[in-house]
Every structure is written in structure tokens, then in C-alpha cells.
Amino acid sequence: MSKKFDFIDLFAGCGGLSLGLEQAGFNPVLVNEIMPQFAETYRINRELDKSSVFVGDIRDLNADFAASKSKFDKITLVCGGPPCQGFSMANRQRIIDDPRNMLYKEYLKFLCSVRPAFFIMENVRGMQSRWEEIESDFNTYLNRDGHEYNFTGKLLLAEDYGVPQHRERFIVIGNSLGINPEEIFSRIFALKRNPFMLRDALFGLPSLGVKSEKGRNDVEDDDSGYTQVKFTYPDTDFYHFINGDKQLSILYNHKNRYNNPRDVEIYSRLPQGTNSLHPSIADIMPYSRRNAIFKDKYFKLQEDRICKTITSHMRYDCNMYIHPWYSRGLSPREAARIQTFPDDFIFYGAQNMWYAQIGNAVPVKLAYAIGTAIASFL
Missing domain, CATH: 3.90.120.10 (DNA Methylase, subunit A, domain 2)
Structure with a gap:
């Protein structure tokens, strides 16, 4: 693919999610990771300038973002997997109201600041059982001030895409282009293949x-x-x-x-x-x-x-x-x-x-x- 689409990766780790997106034609322009060792692995493997890698808490990134926001006016994609330490199917408190899930809320705030054409949130399988809450949270944050995002979440199994490993991830995909997110997942499902052993x-x-x-x-x-x-x-x-x-x-x-x-x-x-x-x-x-x-x-x-x-x-x-x-x-x-x-x-x-x-x-x-x-x- 000749054209590269710019994206931002939050909670990037060493960059597994980013790397797959890059192979699909996307280009990282801003990376956030709090662990210095993880961020260094990400940066060196891609030979990125240090200014493109924000090593620190996403709360600090959100606080600093207003000054540099104009550089990211036309971001195609924002992705990330905010940790939800307070998540539990037995926990009756709303996910977004639990202070242990502060990073989840900060991820939503960042999406509001950047307003990308697409976003991806990945998390553990159990988040699927709290879909009504997640849907409400995304609507509250994203679908306001004249903006409208279509989004949905599905459970994906890594072995369905050739990966020689059983790994379940709950993936939320949304867009502001009027695309039915079910159609996006249909195209993901069409890429299924037998796993390697x-x-x-x-x-x-x-x-x-x-x-x-x-x-x-x-x-x-x-x-x-x-x-x-x-x-x-x-x-x-x-x-x-x-x-x-x-x-x-x-x-x-x-x-x-x-x-x-x-x-x-x-x-x-x-x-x-x-x-x-x-x-x-x-x-x-x-x-x-x-x-x-x-x-x-x-x-x-x-x-x-x-x-x-x-x-x-x-x-x-x-x-x-x-x-x-x-x-x-x-x-x-x-x-x-x-x-x-x-x-x-x-x-x-x-x-x-x-x-x-x-x-x-x-x-x-x-x-x-x-x-x-x-x-x-x-």
C-alpha cells in the first residue's frame, strides 16, 4: 500500500498493535507509553524521533495536548488499550465512575480532543459483558457538539487470524465517516484463516x-x-x-x-x-x-x-x-x-x-x- 494513514497509539507498550497497523498501511505520528523500557523498544525498532514518543501518564499527555493539538487535526486513527484495574463483572459500580479506571476515562477524553476518523479500543474478554455501559460512555463523550460516531464491539480470537495462540480480545471500533461498524467487522471476519500450531x-x-x-x-x-x-x-x-x-x-x-x-x-x-x-x-x-x-x-x-x-x-x-x-x-x-x-x-x-x-x-x-x-x- 503506497499511501500511509497517520495514527496515534495510546498505552502502546512495545508496539504489537502498532506494528500490525503499520503492516496494513498506517503510520505512527504520536505514541504514548508510561514504561520507559517499553517505549524505548517501540522507538528504536521504528527509528522514531524522540519527540514522537510521549513517555509518561496519559493524563499529562491530555493536559499538554491543547498546545500541540493543531499538529493532529487530520488523524485517521487513534488506538489503544486502556487498563481497567477496577473492572469486574461482579463490580456494580459503573466502569467510568471507578477511580481505578481513570485511564479508560482519559482515553475517551483524548478521543474527544483529536476527533479521529476511526478509533480502536482493545481490552479483556470480560468487557463484553459490560457493553451497555461502554456504549453509554462512548456516546456521552463522543456524540456531542455536532459530532457523531458509529461504533460497536466484538470479541476476536487471535487464532482465527493465523496466530499460534489462544488469545481473546474485546475490540471496539468506531468511525465518524458514517460507515456501519458491523461492515468493518465483517471485513475482519473475512480475513480468517487456519492458525499455525x-x-x-x-x-x-x-x-x-x-x-x-x-x-x-x-x-x-x-x-x-x-x-x-x-x-x-x-x-x-x-x-x-x-x-x-x-x-x-x-x-x-x-x-x-x-x-x-x-x-x-x-x-x-x-x-x-x-x-x-x-x-x-x-x-x-x-x-x-x-x-x-x-x-x-x-x-x-x-x-x-x-x-x-x-x-x-x-x-x-x-x-x-x-x-x-x-x-x-x-x-x-x-x-x-x-x-x-x-x-x-x-x-x-x-x-x-x-x-x-x-x-x-x-x-x-x-x-x-x-x-x-x-x-x-x-
């Missing part, structure tokens, strides 16, 4: 061994892995799915983490698809008295299925993401592939922060499907 994402990457030194993140060898190393990628359908026709020769962020000998033994004994309750580890399971609570403390992934949802908990340990073939957890690069990041997307900061960035991201190819559908109307 976990083995497709993992195939051909170095096996890695057991990292023997605890607290030594600077160790780089064939067992521990490398932050950056020359590598010949196997030519597979999955490689082209995430990388296109690029010919890459460097492997990034493929590093193991230290695990104590007991965990390594558990990893090696568990068959694929089993958890902490499996009899093969009953004699060494450290939480056997509380099995009902910790049944998923350990889980060995299955190569012939899609992966369970990648989460930022991986920054603490990968016990719930045991590699199907090796006695270790998934590496950051393997997790990034499951999230359909291209192999030349580099994660910066400490290794545990690589996992946090990856786990918080929207799968790139899910975002690409959303962006492609919206771009088809432009």
Missing part, C-alpha cells in the same frame, strides 16, 4: 541447554543463548507469515533463564499437555498439598496445538510455558514468535522486561487483520 513457531530455533549460573544475565553461550547471534532461519510458511520476504540472518532475544534443578527435573518428566497434577512428578511436586490451587503451576505445552495465552507473568518464571521438546521454558524470542512479532523486532531492557513487553502486546497478525479491514474503507 506451536511447533510451527518453534521449529528450527536453537535448542539451548540448562543455564547453570543464577543471577548472571550477562552470560551468553550455547546453553544460555544470546541476545544477538548470526543464524540461518529455516525457510518455512511460518517464517514468511511473520517476516514476509525479508531474508534475515540474525537471531535476537533467544536466551534461556536459570531454573533450579528440581524445576529442570519437573520439566523433563512432564509429558506434553500435562500439568502439576501429573503422577510423573508427584514425588517432587513442591505444592502437592495445594494441588487444587497450583494445578497449573507447571504446564508443558503441546507441539501439535496452539499455545495457551502468552502473558506478562513470564517475567517471573516460565513454569506454565514449558517447552514441548526441551527441559526449559520458552525463550523471549519463542514467545515473540507466538505473538507473531517478526524476527527482526528487537526487545530492549533487562531479560525479564523482554517477557513483560511480549506478554502485554496485542498479537501482530491480529492487529494486521483489524488494520487491513479499516484501511479498505480509506
Whole structure:
């Protein structure tokens, strides 16, 4: 696509949602992210000027926005996933009135300031059950002062768009162009395809061994892995799915983490698809008295299925993401592939922060499907 449509990404993280939109023909002109490490990964991978990346609280961005508003008079799209810490299906307080959901309210305020042609809000599946409230909030903020937005929300499954992972996201899409949002979602649904399996994402990457030194993140060898190393990628359908026709020769962020000998033994004994309750580890399971609570403390992934949802908990340990073939957890690069990041997307900061960035991201190819559908109307 030759024409690029300008967009603003709020709560951008390291940029999974942005990257999919860019692949669909959009161009980021302003990015907001409160975590410096996440923002740096976003900026460096795109070689953005620092002035285009607002590192800080969206409340400060909203407060400062009046002075620079004229630069963003014709924004095609604003996207973002405001955290809703106070959200709960059992919470009877309105979402927008709960002070813990302040960021959700700030997102609505920003939309009112920019008035983009399109907007995207992504959030957890449970938000679907509070749709009447969300619809009321968007109407109250957006449809006033002569403005009218058409919008709706749907639950999208990442695996429906090729992603080798089960991940559910509630997506709200709106526009001020008079387009029926149901038609936008119809075009997203038309892009469905069969998912790749976990083995497709993992195939051909170095096996890695057991990292023997605890607290030594600077160790780089064939067992521990490398932050950056020359590598010949196997030519597979999955490689082209995430990388296109690029010919890459460097492997990034493929590093193991230290695990104590007991965990390594558990990893090696568990068959694929089993958890902490499996009899093969009953004699060494450290939480056997509380099995009902910790049944998923350990889980060995299955190569012939899609992966369970990648989460930022991986920054603490990968016990719930045991590699199907090796006695270790998934590496950051393997997790990034499951999230359909291209192999030349580099994660910066400490290794545990690589996992946090990856786990918080929207799968790139899910975002690409959303962006492609919206771009088809432009």
C-alpha cells in the first residue's frame, strides 16, 4: 500500500498493535507509553524521533495536548488499550465512575480532543459483558457538539487470524465517516484463516541447554543463548507469515533463564499437555498439598496445538510455558514468535522486561487483520 494513514497509539507498550497497523498501511505520528523500557523498544525498532514518543501518564499527555493539538487535526486513527484495574463483572459500580479506571476515562477524553476518523479500543474478554455501559460512555463523550460516531464491539480470537495462540480480545471500533461498524467487522471476519500450531513457531530455533549460573544475565553461550547471534532461519510458511520476504540472518532475544534443578527435573518428566497434577512428578511436586490451587503451576505445552495465552507473568518464571521438546521454558524470542512479532523486532531492557513487553502486546497478525479491514474503507 503506497499511501500511509497517520495514527496515534495510546498505552502502546512495545508496539504489537502498532506494528500490525503499520503492516496494513498506517503510520505512527504520536505514541504514548508510561514504561520507559517499553517505549524505548517501540522507538528504536521504528527509528522514531524522540519527540514522537510521549513517555509518561496519559493524563499529562491530555493536559499538554491543547498546545500541540493543531499538529493532529487530520488523524485517521487513534488506538489503544486502556487498563481497567477496577473492572469486574461482579463490580456494580459503573466502569467510568471507578477511580481505578481513570485511564479508560482519559482515553475517551483524548478521543474527544483529536476527533479521529476511526478509533480502536482493545481490552479483556470480560468487557463484553459490560457493553451497555461502554456504549453509554462512548456516546456521552463522543456524540456531542455536532459530532457523531458509529461504533460497536466484538470479541476476536487471535487464532482465527493465523496466530499460534489462544488469545481473546474485546475490540471496539468506531468511525465518524458514517460507515456501519458491523461492515468493518465483517471485513475482519473475512480475513480468517487456519492458525499455525506451536511447533510451527518453534521449529528450527536453537535448542539451548540448562543455564547453570543464577543471577548472571550477562552470560551468553550455547546453553544460555544470546541476545544477538548470526543464524540461518529455516525457510518455512511460518517464517514468511511473520517476516514476509525479508531474508534475515540474525537471531535476537533467544536466551534461556536459570531454573533450579528440581524445576529442570519437573520439566523433563512432564509429558506434553500435562500439568502439576501429573503422577510423573508427584514425588517432587513442591505444592502437592495445594494441588487444587497450583494445578497449573507447571504446564508443558503441546507441539501439535496452539499455545495457551502468552502473558506478562513470564517475567517471573516460565513454569506454565514449558517447552514441548526441551527441559526449559520458552525463550523471549519463542514467545515473540507466538505473538507473531517478526524476527527482526528487537526487545530492549533487562531479560525479564523482554517477557513483560511480549506478554502485554496485542498479537501482530491480529492487529494486521483489524488494520487491513479499516484501511479498505480509506
